[in-house]
Amino acid sequence: MAFINRENKYKWEFVNMGGASRVRISSGEDIAHLDELDPKMWTVLSCPVTGLEIDDKSLAYMDVDGDGKIRVNDVIATSKWLTTAVKDLDIITKGTDSIDIDQFDCETEQGMKLYKSAKQILENLGKEGGVISLADTKDVAAIFVKTQFNGDGVVTETTTDDADLKTVIATAIATVGGVADRSGAMGVDAATLDNFYKALADYAAWKAAEVEAPFGDKTDAAIAAYNALDAKVKDFFMRSKLAAFSPDSTATLDVQTSSIQAISAENLTGKTDDIAAYPIARVTGKAEIDLSAPVNPAWAAQFELVKSVAFADKKVLTEADWAAVGAQFAAYTAWKGAKAGAAVEGLGLDAIKKFIEEDKKAALLDLIAQDAALAEEASNIDMVTKFLYVLRDFYRLLCNFVTLSDFYDRDKEAIFQCGRLIIDQRECRFCMHVADMAKHNASAAACGMFLVYCDCTTKSKPGKLSIVAAVTVGEIGDLVAGKNAVFYDNTGLEWDAVITKVVDNPISISQSFWSPYRRMAKVVENLITKSAADKDAKMMADATAKINAAPTAAPAAGADGKPAAAPPFDIAKFAGIFAAFGMAIGMIGTALSGLIDSMKGMGWKLILVFIGIMLVISGPAMVLAWLKLRRRNIAPLLNANGWAVNAASKISIPFGETLTDRAKFPTLKLKDPYAKSGLPTWKKVVISLGALLVVAGGLWMFNLLDWAGLKSPLPRYNKAEVVECCEECAEVADSTATVEAEVVETVAE
DSSP, X not given: OOOOOOOOOSOOEEXXXXXXXXXXXXXXXXXXXXXXXXXXXXXXEEEESSSSSSOHHHHHHHOTTOSSEEEHXXXXXXXXXXXXXXXXXXXXGGTOSEEEGGGBOTTSHHHHHHHHHHHHXXXXXXXXXXXXXXXXXXXXXXXXXXXXXXXXXXXXXXXXXXXHHHHHHHHHHHHHOOEEOTTSOEEBXXXXXXXXXXXXXHHHHHHHTOOOOTTGGGHHHHHHHHHHHHHHHHHHHHHXXXXXXXXXXXXXXXXXXXXXXXXXXXXXXXXXXXXXXSOSSOOOSOSEEETTSOOOGGGHHHHHHHHHHHSTTOSEEEHHHHHHHHHHHHHHHHHHHTOOOGGGGXXXXXXXXXXXXXXXXXXHXXXXXXXXXXXXXXXXXXXXXXXXXXXXHHHHHHXXXXXXXXXXXXXXXXXXXXXXXXXXXXXXXXXXXXXXXXXXXXXXXXXXXXEEEEXXXXXXXXXXXXXXXXEOSSOOTTOOTTOEEEEEETTOOEEEXXXXXXXXXXXXXXXXXXXXXXXXXXXXXXXXXXXXXXXXXXXXXXXXXXXXXXTTOOOOBOTTSSBOOOOOOOHHHHHHHHHHHHHHHHHHHHHHHHHHHHHTTTTTHHHHHHHHHHHHHHHHHHHHHHHHHHTXXXXXXXXXXXXXXXXXXXOXXXXXXXXXXXXXXXXOOOOOTTSOOSSOHHHHHHHHHHHHHHXXXXXXXXXXXXXXXXXOSSGGGTSHHHHHHHHHHHHHHHHHHHHHHHHHHHHHO
């Protein structure tokens, strides 16, 4: 179906949803004018008919061309079909699965058909009132169980009151098989009736051409035995001819004694196949079988049966005799092979001839024709079922096709949202089926959301379900592959879920603020862990080496043969170490002093410095997160599931917060039964604050907060002589330090 030229005469209403302008479909009149809406304004151009939260039957009915996709033209065709059938177009927007038949527009052909069919259904069901529902049409058998004709071209025993016709119908079903009627009962159609009467005629004709059995009631058994022996007997005569031609080979052509010896030690009842391979009789060079002599025991029973019916008056069997018996069987065998109408053989020849003589075929075909004449009315009944399915689900499809209003409505869920995932004290409301993981691998990152892919299983259903859920609130926490969760589908069925893949994107700006620090902490943690592991390994290696060497590392003996004493502690050896340690402490103190001196005079500006440092670290991550959060879009995920999304469908920061719910605990004063005993928390806080105030007061009184502009109130720290004295003390300290350094250097030398 080609697109119709859009004149855009209809006045559409527009709304802004998901960062895009979209047309509002809110009335039946809007639905009636969908063919005038420019396809470029549709949010979706096509979607699959499976994997959605709409009844598959409804989607199949709306897939007008049956290609497995619902496209713009399918939606337009369905809208025209619906809007031409009802009087009040707004009934389509209510999503109901029932309708008062008076609502059908009988001025249109479509409405009239639906009205008549719906009325017929209600009458067949014996239902009072004029409201028909989907539940009424689902039980097709109940609709047609009381009707004589239902338009399917099948007649049952209840179709007629004629006893002879009933007998023919029942017999045909029992012999050649029946066809299920719309009412659920078994019946016959024209093809079945043809098969039945053909079988009757064929069997009667075959019996009329019957060939007399040459050996009476033993003929069939004798033929079976003859056919089993035929190749073996012919083999004997060929061996006999060859032995007559070459007498020296007679022993070779006969039964080999060595063959019998090879199996003689075993249970011969299990060696029937080996014995059957021997000649049927002893080869003597004569082309005849002595009927009084024993034959191969593996063939004795069949040979005895043929001998008793065909060679009872003979003493020997020649090749000509054997061929003559086969000729006697030929005509009878040919007749048996031409058997026809076996399906009705069990009726007996007399009953078969009676059915043929009475010939009720024409009467039954007339009934079948009357039933088939109502095919249109019956199909209209099917059309009522289709109408009710589409009436219930079409508007919901529009809200997820022309627009995505269901997705952006907090009180509704889109048809692609398949349930809810409970994980990490969060409920993720945006969950989708994963139809093709390869396509999701290529598209998932482009959506800009933090995604977790899960495989779900349940004992209630076979196989596994693959889903993807978006996490839009909170921290990353331990959302990693392998973490278990629980998924609830839209029917409430519980599934065990396990994360198989995580697509890492920002969840929120606050989460991105701390992300650099988490990464740095992770790096530091890894370095510390690695360093500790290396040192632990080195320590263990050294300890192991010392333990292994201990028995052989005896202390050196002195001149008197006794172990030498340990050397006395020599302080001179450690003077350099002590001096170096002192110098290190001095350098650290100097660095701290320099840092404090650099911060003197900054006062409150120091706070701004710290804020600036944090912004330098976290600012880029927050800006990137803000940009990504603004670009979050569900279109790539829908495209991966086979949708053709025509407009961006973004998830704003406020809307994203509605897609994930966090656990909210009430504010309660609960006592931890396993908490450490001691002072209450509030007392600890008070004591800590008091201690801090005392320390701060002491620092202030001794003028140690002068760098922050807080001068001590004590006079001694505000006099000039104090300052001079301090300067002299500093000079003395410097000279003392110089002397100490020289002493340390001398000692080290």
